């Protein structure tokens with residue numbers, strides 16, 4: 001059977017595309033200007049397992065940059081193979097989210113980066129002071145912090161560590177053919193992808209999945225049909241009724257590569273995720289063909305990984321005082 | 329001409345109503361439990377002009393509780409009749425918003441309340457210390473703070489002042505016939521209102537205007553058709569591109585009474601505001617009749633003001649050390 005959905009010359013109302021934005025080269029934040037020195041340092045820290053208690057977990061363990069920034073598991077394993085309670089979102093393009101984490105509890109990437117290192121089920125470091133101590137024990141890092149934060153008397157701080165990681169992440173962007181299409185190139189998407197895009201727009205998915213990240217604001221999961229979940233999203237953070245089942249809308253960029261889906265990683269395939277969205281957010285049952293067609297469009301959001309930018313750097317050698325792994 | 333939109337027996341798909349929530353009796357926050365003593369204190373503070381530099385502006389000046397929590401002006405006048413840059417949103421039901429202010433910069437009402445008192449164009453107090461000093465100079469307040477925050481050695485603090493105001497505001501709720509309708513009473517709305525509700529739902533307005541407040545998350549104003557505005561919303565706060573034109577979606581409760589509309593108060597009548605929403609958020613031109621019909625529905629969101637709860641209380645007398653008005 002040939003896909004009949006791939007009709008010729010589907011016309012997209014370009015005004016509707018204003019809901020999206022082409023990816024910028026980097027997500028700037030004037031509070032943390034990006035410099036090559038910060039990025040270089042941030043890249044090393046991102047890959048460094050010495051930022052974890054047992055020196056066996058790094059950011060890259062859960063957000064594998066060669067795997068579109070995820071680990072492919074419903075829940076990640078951190079320190080002592082403990083399972084976290086939420087699916088690891090991708091770090092690619094996350095600078096385009098209005099807020100970070102599934103419940104939006106961090107305002108930006110720099111604030112976000114301070115979380116996992118101290119989280120007992122993730123990297124499990126006992127305190128920010130301990131992290132700073134560890135970094136200071138590694139001579140190559142001391143030099144790298146000095147270069148990244150010139151003129152500061154005591155550049156090795158937890159805040160600066162977060163800034164370096166944030167600066168590195170701000171350039172984790174993956175432009176795709178969809179960006180060319182947004183820029184005006186009608187041929188950048190295939191007819192089948194345009195059919196899917198039209199269905200996406202007709203359903204109104206872009207009221208929640210919009211902007212450069214194609215996601216990023218806070219919304220209720222289960223707006224129409226309740227979504228069963230022990231995790232109540234932002235409510236678990238604030239205990240305010242208004243926040244019950246409010247989750248940060250995830251980016252749809254690279255979504256074909258970031259299974260399993262939803263905050264609980266409960267859904268394995270994208271077509272099912274799309275059908276569940278239509279059902280829970282709009283109260284609509286969409287056909288398998290329509291869901292497939294939307295998936296075809298979503299595939300066009302798979303971008304190119306910046307191979308050399310994400311290559312694992314050589315990490316500076318430990319010094320005599322660098323703590324040993326602590327498996328406890 | 330009789331309104332042909334008021335067809336008999338319009339049927340609303342009740343599943344779609346899950347997007348909304350009936351108003352609670354109060355918006356609880358476990359971080360600030362509501363007690364009668366806090367509320368009583370908060371009410372006095374809400375009406376007290378002595379919290380402003382020239383002792384001529386109170387919360388109630390811009391958020392008149394007898395006028396549905398607004399002042400009816402595009403921009404409010406504060407200290408020395410200075411104009412602010414944004415329209416005063418209603419304080420009724422604002423506890424149901426996920427975030428406070430047009431740009432969402434405060435996480436809750438308690439944090440919010442600390443802003444206007446120190447804002448130079450609003451109440452213009454020079455510092456939190458000065459506010460505390462003023463309150464401490466009023467013997468009746470010292471007693472009221474002791475009652476509201478029992479067991480605290482030094483209860484008159486700026487934080488506690490914000491908590492008292494917050495506790496008072498958390499009960500500024502205005503249930504309407506729409507809540508009865510949500511609870512299952514099909515007769516609570518007229519046929520014409522149901523027709524309007526159906527149009528509202530068919531357009532998809534509830535993807536942004538939802539929950540108990542019928543509003544409250546962050547969204548882009550001008551999702552499809554750009555909205556001209558010097559004010560760039562959350563971008564002006566964070567300077568992040570992703571935040572450009574992102575505004576907190578305002579409650580639609582009592583919207584018939586809270587003209588003028590939008591963050592800049594640029595639109596005088598509700599029917600025009602509705603048409604602009606369809607145009608800017610969906611790229612759709614809706615007819616005057618459809619807009620009128622949606623307005624008919626929105627009228628049903630006008631609730632009852634809690635007359636005795638909002639009656640202006642007797643304010644405690646100034647003491648010998650209470651500062652005099654400062655018109656400078």
Ligand code: HEC
Nearest residue numbers: 058059062076077078086087088089094100101102116122
């Ligand atoms: C053991 C697994 C694990 C490790 C290690 C880990 N993360 Fe995460 N990361 C997660 C999970 C799970 C979430 C979602 C948690 C939540 O929302 O409550 C997350 C969320 C994030 C987000 C938010 C993305 C978004 O779109 O909201 C970013 C960015 C991020 N992590 C970066 C990092 C960085 C940088 C490091 C290292 C300093 C790191 N992570 C280490 C599992 C991990």
Ligand code: HEC
Nearest residue numbers: 203205208219221247249250261262263273274277278281
């Ligand atoms: C009213 C808001 C809203 C609408 C409309 C909406 N979504 Fe979502 N979407 C969300 C939220 C919130 C989540 C995250 C849910 C969670 O916490 O697991 C999500 C998650 C997803 C995911 C899973 C992404 C991942 O990485 O786990 C996909 C795929 C998706 N949406 C596609 C769609 C499609 C296709 C449509 C239209 C048919 C749509 N969405 C409409 C809010 C919305």
Ligand code: HEC
Nearest residue numbers: 386387390404405406414415416417422428429430444450
């Ligand atoms: C001179 C006018 C003025 C005064 C006085 C004033 N406000 Fe406001 N209020 C505003 C304006 C304007 C905004 C919106 C500002 C913005 O979003 O940037 C606002 C926002 C708010 C909000 C947020 C509502 C929402 O839905 O986001 C609350 C709550 C509020 N004010 C309560 C108070 C309280 C309590 C006081 C006294 C302590 C007070 N206001 C004093 C003008 C005023």
Ligand code: HEC
Nearest residue numbers: 531533536547549575577578589590591601602605606609
């Ligand atoms: C994609 C999100 C979104 C959608 C869809 C949406 N709105 Fe809005 N609405 C907003 C935002 C954001 C504002 C605040 C704009 C501002 O900053 O002035 C707003 C403001 C309004 C206002 C003015 C309220 C006030 O107090 O100033 C009205 C009325 C309104 N919307 C009605 C509607 C109607 C009716 C629909 C459907 C036809 C709709 N909206 C669809 C996001 C949305």
Ligand SMILES: [Ca+2]
Nearest residue numbers: 258259260261
């Ligand atoms: Ca995933």
Ligand SMILES: [Ca+2]
Nearest residue numbers: 586587588589
């Ligand atoms: Ca108004």
